[in-house]
Amino acid sequence: MTQSSRSRLTRRSVLKGGLGLALATTALTAIGLPVPARAAGKKVIIGAFADGGLTPFKQKIIPLAKDAGFDIEFLEDEYGVTLEKWFADAKNSAGQYDLYLLDDPWVPQFGAANVLEDLGAAGIDGSDKDWIGSMIDMGYWPPQKGARVKGFETATPTLICVPFVGDLQTLTYRNDVYTSGAPKTWDEVIAKGKEGVAAGKIKYPVVFRGVSGNPIVTSWYPVFLSFGGSFFDDKWNPIFNSAEGKASADFFVGTMKQNAPSGVVEFDSDQEGAAILGGDAGAIIQYSGNALKADDPTQTKVAGKLDFGVVPKQTSAIAQMGIFIAGIPKSAPNKANSVEFLKWYVSADIQAKLSEAGSIPVKRSAFGIAKPGNRLIPVALQQLDAGALPRPRTPDWAKVEELLGIELNKALQAGSGGGAALDNAAKQVKDYLSSVGYY
């Protein structure tokens, strides 16, 4: 046999090569497959979005859960992608998660799609008087109180989620600038903040989030509520462009912008966190994520100079609630474990441990413990008692927030025209809700 005939490409050599390649691929795939680990306990796969508000849970409660026999797998994602990722998981019955730690405005979306387990039927008592009422209410779909969207007018409210970490907005302020305690009104926030700037203690009286969409709406919302605004009437007509709403928007894009960093239009939570923890800003309304870092000298330049209070008022001091709320998808691979975990987690004992760890609990008894792990916790209870409202319970909140957020962001860029922005947004919201059959 000559050299050339030996190296000739024949059908047999191609088939042999193909078979070899297929076998090698199969072997490599088998090596790469996850090896089923010996169960270290009752497996629960938790999906969460990255947020400082969950740090005490991760650091203190997950180890306790392991001691209690749960094998917790904690999967974190960036906030902006979790909603679509989990919704696709639930809708396609992919079974990648046992528990979603949702942002509460997402509950209606999951509820309307009927993809979450009935937790009441699974034995979780939604009528337990120890729940913070306004928090457990957010776990029902359709809502027990208030307006309902079309198609769900007569449906029986079902407990599809339970509050997990009780977050809500409060005021964080510099105690060396606001020396007589938490500023009570917005005028006081600005006036004393300017004095702080003049004294060289801070660079800006306030800081907030200006990025279009969810960030700017979240920052504007407590201002809007404190000016006495309401978002929808009981027929889902937008009424946020009322006189009160417009006054709040004008104040937000005008006065507040003038007293905030010049780049506030592009600020999201990382930049506003850096401004308050870095010692540049005098006051901020924020959720607990950055507030929990206020006493940690490794995370703030002004440890000991940050105090908490209820949000300032114009006519009332109402904050926005934005809790982490847990739901079990119908496709969860370890459903029974998840229900058991939730029952364990919301028990008074574990909620007290959560409070000790520094997180805002979801049961009232846990607010009363001797040593809450963070100074923010009693202030959060004060805020709950002063007033805290969830965002409107509609599955279309994401779109509404987007439309409003774009208009508010445009007005913030201009530094004026907040009222007109609300008029534009109200028209767009009305058109959109009409197009999806609200009226």
Next chain:
Amino acid sequence: MAKGGTQSRKYRLQGAGLDLALPYLMLAPGLLIVLGVLVYPLWDGLRASTEAYRYGSVVANVGMQNYIKLWSDPQFLNALWVTVKFVALSVTFEAILGFALALFCLREFRGIRLLRTILIIPMVITPVVVAIVFRLIYASDAGMLTAISEWMGGGQVQILGSPVKAFFGLVVLDVWEWTPLMFLILLAGLQSLPHEPFEAARVDGAGNWRVFADLTFPMMRPVLAIAIVLRTIDAFGTFDQVFVLTRGGPGEATRLVSIYGYDTAFKFQQTGYAAALFVTIGLVVLALAFSAVRLLRRVDAS
């Protein structure tokens, strides 16, 4: 005896048309894969574009309504306009810069190989990483531009908070990342041109500009057209960089159709409407590519 039996069996199979069917049978696995991963998703997308979704489920077949609605949706029209501006500006700058760099790097001098390698680095970096780097450059509070400006005695540099600057900031990012692709394609084209016409022109005393205008550019037109078509198609689908850098803001200044479609499909769960949007954009891009190819043929013919 055994050999004779095998022979007759072979003839029988041949008679039954095995030889005719064999090529198709061998093609079948590949064909099935193409049907599964290419044709089915396309068909499913087309089907979805004629349906209305609520809460993640189909509620009605609406025919062409989703397509009609697109043209009265100000958000879509704005996103389309922003995308067209973005693609036109980015691809133009990339073509000019890429061509200039390719002409420069055509020469042989010490260090040219290293320079060519360095020039293609941006396009091999993951787009998300590029966007993060540019965010760190553009950020008004702690960005590199602000740091330089403050060091020179100036104030904060606002890029991402201004609609016009944010848009151009995005164009700069795209040009930085994708000029190397243009450069690479055009350099390959330049290297493949025949030497004789250029030598003849030099002998006739033609200067650099004359050689470029009368020889290089006309001969490079087909390659340039291909590079532009490829980049245009790609630029229409830009997503990662915008998602990380601006999320479409401020306002709607950088909201490309890809971002709007993504939000519509996944955030607002209007799957059918988003499918119609993407089919429409697909057709626009297809039309562009088709026109470019026809143009190319005409150039070739002339």
